[in-house]
Amino acid sequence: MKDTISALLEEALASLKQQGLVPDDVSPSFKVDPTKDKAHGDYASNLALMLAKPAGKKPRDVAEALVQALPATDAVSKVEIAGPGFLNFFAATDAVAQIVPTILNTGDTFGRSMRGTGEKVQVEFVSANPTGPLHVGHGRGAAIGDCLCRLLEATGYDVTREFYYNDAGAQISNLALSVQARAKGLTPEDPSWPADGYRGDYIVDVANSYLAGETIHADDQHVTGAADADDLEAIRRFAVAYLRREQDLDLKAFGVEFDVYFLESSLYRDGKVEQAVQRLIDNGHTYEQDGALWLRTTDFGDDKDRVMRKTDGGYTYFLPDVAYHLDKWQRGFKQVINEQGADHHSTVTRVRAGLQALEADIPQGWPDYVLHQMVLVTRSGEEVKLSKRAGSYVTLRDLIDEVGRDATRYFLAARRADSQLTFDIDLARSQSNDNPVYYVQYAHARLCSVMRKAETDGMPFDRELGFANLAQLEADQEKALMNRLARFPEVVEHAALNREPQQVAQYLQDLAADFHTCYNAVKVMVEDDALRNARLALGLATRQVIRNGLDLLGVSAPEEM
RNA sequence: GCGCCUAUAGCUCAACCGGAUAGAGCAACGGCCUUCUAAGCCGUAGGUUGCAGGUUCGAGUCCUGCUGGGCGCGCCA
Structure with missing residues (x-):
């Protein structure tokens, strides 16, 4: 419908140009938007306002000519x-109602497009260090990242989900020392407990498993505990595998799976870190100072230069990051989106600066970043800070176990990444109308119930009869619902291109509200065969779109509640 | 001190490339179940979009300055 009107306006505009009312070189990016107020019709355009100035006429006169x-x-x-x-x-009405057969004929693919024309996009998200269980912040990243991937796939992109494991840095040495300390029976209270060691109870589990000689299956590798508390390297390998497996299980329980797990250690193993360093030195963007090797990132917009090789010969985390992103570029990803917590936002400028310094024809501003703000968890109005297992933070597993996968995903993806999020456990658990997840799911279940009723009453949906009588869907509530259904494809595209999954959640709430209103105003199972089947068709179309939308969020569409 | 994010109804949040009278839910108040799931619907009330300027036909949206909140400013990641 929107496209139809745009096309009509384009023709009218061409006609005005022909008449000489509008200069030929004017091609305004005018809008055709759904109206907020029914008194304004179904769609409104600002074309006349855009043309007023170049045409040298009053907007209303231009509008007159356009009409x-x-x-x-x-x-x-x-x-x-x-x-x-x-x-x-x-x-x-006839034209609006055509959305119903369109939806039912396209089914699961309604809302999908080929806008991305199969272009490769990589989304890197979560990328937690394998030093402990995933926390709520990782959960937010997982929900946003995975929904983004689903949106991009629905928009015709070839998406790769990637998880980057920092398995080579100082944090990992720290982890190994912590597990070793536990294996030797030390506790965080002991004076010889490693400085900055990980204190959570899960470290005990890792140590016990290691001492028991258990075998961990993570990804493609199997690591068996050497049971030797003095072999720090064996402990390190075991602990990383153990925690990676644990994180994978949490992500699986959350409905998130990755295509590629990229290990930081592989960058060292394959010489990519060394190559990146050499390239930066060769390009003349480095200097030695205080025994360290610096990169002059200030030449590329950073506010201070950064150390890339420490006095002890090790690299700072930033250098493998640059090497990693060069690798992404070389793998052919013209579009890369990094979803991270905003507490890491300082790396954005730094990584981009490093990439520019490589002089590898990587565009400025590559890659894209989606940064999410902090998550605060509350219960009974009080902030929840602790979990026994992890110690100082709430784990993703805690949330999934307590409120369920659907509600957790929905709550974490339904807010703009830019704003801080308060995760209210009581609200997410509540099976009441103040819980938006249930509101939307209930709409779906209600529709399923109507369809079941049609079957059991011996009046199953007759597709041909329904499609032939769509013009009878004349109630305001039905028209509003159909207009809403017609907007779904643009919502998907808009959410994908702007990297804003929360728009899908917002849309679903609006759609569910339109449906519930309609449901209360208009009875579906009426005697009149023609009218009943037209309404059943609308119901089926609504159910389909709710299903498609929930699927983009990775939330289930229950048939009954 | 500097950088990034943010401020919308009592609360939690929307608002598509700048569009018409800023929208939902919760909480409050009043209605609707002998009829397809009341986990629902209808109605009432609730606003100087943090403050002050600017840009223009038009600003919650863009620009400048302030104020409050979050995060960051390591040879940690």
């Missing part, structure tokens, strides 16, 4: 000029 020039069509029943010069389009 005159609009080609005839039976999709639109009425066009009005309103306000400062908006064109209000009233869609013909």
Whole structure:
């Protein structure tokens, strides 16, 4: 419908140009938007307002000329000029209702497009260090990242989900020392406990498993505990494998799976870190100072230069990051999105600066970043800070176990990444109308119930009869619902291109509200065969779109509640 | 001190490339179940979009300055 109106306006615009009312070189990016107020029709355009200045006329006069020039069509029943010069389009009921067969004929693919034309996109997200269980912040990253991937896939991109494991840095040495200390029976209270050691109870589990000689299956590798508390290297390998497996299990329980697990250690093993260093030195962007090797990132917008090789010969985390991103580029990803916590935002400038310094024809501003703000968890109005297992933070596993996968995913993905999120456990658990997840799922279950009723009453949906009588869907609530359904594809595209999964959640709540309103206003199971089947068709279409939308969020669509 | 994010109804949040009278839910108040799931619906009330300027036909949205909140400013990641 929106496209139809845009096309009509394009023709009218061409006609005005021909008449000499508008200069030929004007091609405004005008909008055709759904109206907020029914009095303004179904769609409104600002084209006349955009043309007023170049045409040297009053907006309303331009609007008048546009209306005159609009080609005839039976999709639109009425066009009005309103306000400062908006064109209000009233869609013909028949035309609006055509969305119903469109949805039912395309089914699961309704809302999908080939906008991305199969282009490769990589989304890196979660990327937690294998030093402990995933926390709520990782959960937010997982929910946002995975929904983004689903949106991009629905928009026609070839998506790779990637998880980067920092398995080579100082944090890992720290982990090994902590597990070793536990294996030797030390506790964090002991004076010889390693400085900055990990204190959570899970370290005890790792140590016990190691001492018991258990075998860990993580990814493609199997690591068996050497049971030797003095073999720090064996402890390190075992602990990393153990925690990676644990994180994988949590992510699986959350419905998130990755295509590629990229290990930081592989960058060292394959010489990619060395190559990156050499390239930066060769390009003349480095200098030695205080016994360290620095990269002049200030040449590329950073506020201070950064150390890349420490006085002890080791590299700072930032250098493998640069090497890693060069590798992404060389793998052919013209589009890369990094989803991370905003507490790491300082790496954005740094990594981009490092990539520019490589002089590898990587565009400025590559890669994209989606940064999410902190998550605060509350219960009974109080902040929850501790979990026994992890110590100082709430784990993703805690949330999934307590409130369920659907509610956890929905809550973590339904807010703009930019704003801080308060995760209210009581609200997420509540099976009541103040819980948005249930509100949407209930709409789906209710529709399933209607369909079941149609079957059991011996009046199953007759597709041909339904499609033939869609013009009978004349109630305001039905028109509003159909207009909402028609918007789904643009919502998907918009959410994908702007990297804003929360728009899908917002849309679903609006759609569910439109449906519930309709449900209360209009009875589906009426005697009149024609009318009943038209309404069943609308119901099925609504159910399909709710299902498609929930699927983009990775949330289930229950048939009964 | 500097950088990034943020401020919208009592609360939690929306608002598509700048569009018409800023929208939902919760909480409050009043209604709707002998009829397809009341986990629902209808209605009432609730706003100087943090403050002050600017840009223009038009600003919650863009620009500048302030104020409050979060995060960051390591040879940690």
